[in-house]
Amino acid sequence: MRLSLPRGRLSSCGGVSGPRREERFRKEAKQPKRVVKVVNQESAAQLTDNPVIVAKGLRKRYGDLEAVRGIDFEIRKGECFGFLGPNGAGKSSTIRMLSCLSPVSDGQLEVLGMPAGVAERRIKERLGIVSQEDNVDPDLTLMENLLVYARYFRMASGEARQRAGELLRFMQLEHRQDAAVRELSGGMRRRLVIARSLMHAPEILVLDEPTTGLDPQARLLVWGALQALKRQGTTIVLTSHYMEEAERLADRLVVVDHGTVLERGSPRELVLRIVGREAVEIWPEDAADSERIAEAARPAVRLSDRHGDALVLFSDEPGRIGEELVRKQAVPARMMVRPANLEDVFLTLTGRDLRE
Amino acid sequence: MKQGSRFWRSAAAVWWRNFLAWRKFWRSSILLNFGEPLTNLLALGLGLGAYVTVMQGVSFLQFIAPGLLAVTSMNAVTFDSGFEGYDRLNSNGVYQSMMTSPLTVPEIVAGEYLWEATRSLLYGAVFFVVVLAFGLVHSAWIALLPIPLLLFGVVFAAPALYVAARAKTHEQLFYYFSLVITPMFMFSGVFFPVQHLPWFVADIIYVLPLYHGVELTRELALGQISLASLWNFLWIVGYAAALMYLPVRALERRLTA
Numbered sequence: 001m002r003l004s005l006p007r008g009r010l011s012s013c014g015g016v017s018g019p020r021r022e023e024r025f026r027k028e029a030k031q032p033k034r035v036v037k038v039v040n041q042e043s044a045a046q047l048t049d050n051p052v053i054v055a056k057g058l059r060k061r062y063g064d065l066e067a068v069r070g071i072d073f074e075i076r077k078g079e080c081f082g083f084l085g086p087n088g089a090g091k092s093s094t095i096r097m098l099s100c101l102s103p104v105s106d107g108q109l110e111v112l113g114m115p116a117g118v119a120e121r122r123i124k125e126r127l128g129i130v131s132q133e134d135n136v137d138p139d140l141t142l143m144e145n146l147l148v149y150a151r152y153f154r155m156a157s158g159e160a161r162q163r164a165g166e167l168l169r170f171m172q173l174e175h176r177q178d179a180a181v182r183e184l185s186g187g188m189r190r191r192l193v194i195a196r197s198l199m200h201a202p203e204i205l206v207l208d209e210p211t212t213g214l215d216p217q218a219r220l221l222v223w224g225a226l227q228a229l230k231r232q233g234t235t236i237v238l239t240s241h242y243m244e245e246a247e248r249l250a251d252r253l254v255v256v257d258h259g260t261v262l263e264r265g266s267p268r269e270l271v272l273r274i275v276g277r278e279a280v281e282i283w284p285e286d287a288a289d290s291e292r293i294a295e296a297a298r299p300a301v302r303l304s305d306r307h308g309d310a311l312v313l314f315s316d317e318p319g320r321i322g323e324e325l326v327r328k329q330a331v332p333a334r335m336m337v338r339p340a341n342l343e344d345v346f347l348t349l350t351g352r353d354l355r356e
Numbered sequence: 357m358k359q360g361s362r363f364w365r366s367a368a369a370v371w372w373r374n375f376l377a378w379r380k381f382w383r384s385s386i387l388l389n390f391g392e393p394l395t396n397l398l399a400l401g402l403g404l405g406a407y408v409t410v411m412q413g414v415s416f417l418q419f420i421a422p423g424l425l426a427v428t429s430m431n432a433v434t435f436d437s438g439f440e441g442y443d444r445l446n447s448n449g450v451y452q453s454m455m456t457s458p459l460t461v462p463e464i465v466a467g468e469y470l471w472e473a474t475r476s477l478l479y480g481a482v483f484f485v486v487v488l489a490f491g492l493v494h495s496a497w498i499a500l501l502p503i504p505l506l507l508f509g510v511v512f513a514a515p516a517l518y519v520a521a522r523a524k525t526h527e528q529l530f531y532y533f534s535l536v537i538t539p540m541f542m543f544s545g546v547f548f549p550v551q552h553l554p555w556f557v558a559d560i561i562y563v564l565p566l567y568h569g570v571e572l573t574r575e576l577a578l579g580q581i582s583l584a585s586l587w588n589f590l591w592i593v594g595y596a597a598a599l600m601y602l603p604v605r606a607l608e609r610r611l612t613a
Binding site: 149 | 362365366368369372373376377380381448449450452453454455456457458459460612613
């Protein structure tokens with residue numbers, strides 16, 4: 001069994017108290033035979049150029065509907081790569097293809113150096129897959145869910161039990177290990193799905209909207225867990241329509257819509273390139289007021305947009321819009337200045353029409 | 357060889373999943389699968405048996421008991437593959453989660469067959485104890501009963517799993533039960549010999565798997581072994597072989613879109 005994740009080194013992501021951590025290290029010391037392959041900081045931080053997933057002209061058709069229309073991307077070892085897009089953009093179809101859950105209609109797709117359509121089983125052995133639905137087994141306990149899943153990967157039962165214990169601690173579920181899954185909250189189920197996907201120590205973790213529907217606490221815990229895994233060298237691929245999530249987690253991302261890639265880059269780079277450094281949100285009194293303010297700010301504005309009843313002006317130079325408005329005595333009654341963010345990029349690229 | 361052992365280890369993992377899930381509800385499950393045939397046995401065997409005293413040379417109770425045993429197995433398998441199979445596919449994502457592992461659809465289906473064969477054997481055995489207690493077993497040939505029971509696990513699971521994979525709603529599953537399973541139960545020679553039915557009905561019955569299951573079980577219980585028994589057995593084997601692959605394509609279509 002390949003172990004890319006350092007087994008036994010999974011520290012709980014939500015802050016572990018000192019004594020507990022010590023106890024775990026003591027436990028490790030007692031089992032000197034177990035080979036703990038620690039991914040050192042260097043190799044984890046070093047984003048090598050050798051890609052673990054390569055897609056060229058990737059397409060997915062469902063009958064007449066073409067969900068993915070020829071997209072290209074390369075995902076590097078050790079990075080967190082995000083697919084960002086509105087509902088129906090083709091994110092899930094793409095991620096299902098690279099998880100070997102759905103056949104490729106056209107184009108090339110290589111995962112870990114193997115063609116996706118041919119080497120499904122060998123690819124799945126090295127992939128951790130977190131589907132959008134919480135498909136944990138409601139008839140089993142948490143521990144049983146993990147042990148059964150380990151059997152699907154032909155793990156030895158002793159190893160599986162130990163690993164399951166570690167992962168339940170890692171996702172802060174150890175106190176519920178013998179509870180029935182039916183009794184779990186949505187957040188707990190999602191954490192269990194993530195724990196399950198890590199049972200076989202996958203090299204790549206693929207998550208389809210990992211925090212959709214979670215409360216803020218559960219979301220932070222999941223983010224913490226993903227960041228911890230990344231530090232340990234796991235490549236992470238995720239889809240999201242939460243900008244904050246993508247901004248926090250993704251090293252690089254592609255913005256997709258209507259089955260094609262609109263933009264690609266790091267979150268920061270995208271923000272600077274597409275909208276600018278600073279956003280000024282203004283709530284004008286009426287249309288005339290709006291017109292007046294927009295006109296006054298014009299020399300400093302790189303891009304303007306409307307979010308609901310707010311006028312949003314973007315600039316590359318922080319403070320410049322404010323200066324212009326003061327100089328021309330057009331300071332609006334209500335305004336807010338903030339750094340431009342990925343959400344601005346997203347709305348600029350994909351528009352504001354509802355996607356349902 | 358190595359491929360073969362991987363296949364069966366994967367199938368065994370699916371079996372184990374089903375066993376763990378079953379273990380949580382085994383009491384109610386046995387009670388449910390046991391109550392109906394027992395009611396039939398008592399109500400019809402004792403009630404109707406008071407009027408129909410002899411059927412094909414044995415008491416009515418003795419005539420229907422082995423057939424009801426076969427039906428118990430059929431129902432245990434059909435209900436699980438149909439309803440539970442539908443849920444595993446549609447509501448709780450059990451099959452979907454299996455697909456995120458290296459398991460393949462043929463391995464999953466094989467695991468289901470192993471499990472349904474186990475259920476068939478188990479529920480058949482529970483009913484057998486009752487039949488034995490009524491003093492209705494008269495032959496050591498009954499020792500061979502586990503063989504057809506294990507085969508029922510495939511013969512009845514395959515079409516039920518296929519229907520579960522194709523059904524869009526729970527109602528569509530009921531069609532299978534009320535239009536296929538129940539008529540088959542009523543006409544397959546459990547309660548009366550098929551020979552007395554109009555020839556066209558008898559011919560249809562003759563090609564259905566339950567008829568041969570009922571006949572074979574009765575022959576084993578009463579020790580009426582002949583060449584016909586072998587023939588019945590071959591029919592069951594043939595059915596298992598012919599239907600085995602049926603749900604694989606249907607499930608593949610659902611799980612790898």
